Amino acid sequence: MTGCAQSVKTSAPEENFWSGRLALQVEDQASQSFSALFELRGSAQNGGLVLISPLGTRLAQLDWKDGHAQLVTSAKEARQSDSLDNLLHxxxxxxxxxxxxFGWLQGMQATAPGWQADLSGIADGRLLARRTDPAPQATLRIALTR
Structure with missing residues (x-):
């Protein structure tokens, strides 16, 4: 009988996870634009973000926890900071x-100074957020994989 018994696995509650495509456009003098596939997990306090090229190459990995953030690029260059916000900037x-x-991805209209999020497409896996103040203006587009 013990040979047929299956062990019961206990696991932690499932953490937040999203994947899809993201595009970020910054309207400054050089007008920067970036797009990639992504995998995002966790929360604003503890999580990770992986950026992947259309060919499946890992472009960068960002991890944060307990007031510490680290960004590792595909060239194995690493940056660290005590602030996730500063490292992303x-x-x-x-x-x-x-x-x-994180609130927007969960369909909640969270506020952020200078940013406006359009959540009308979130049920279809689409998010659009624009920052108008302070300059430079920025647009973030996310299309989630279902």
């Missing part, structure tokens, strides 16, 4: 409202 050239982003 260094990497992207703009401030991204991480706490609000």
């Amino acid at each position: 260094e990497a992207t050239g703009t401030r991204i409202p991480v706490a609000a982003l």
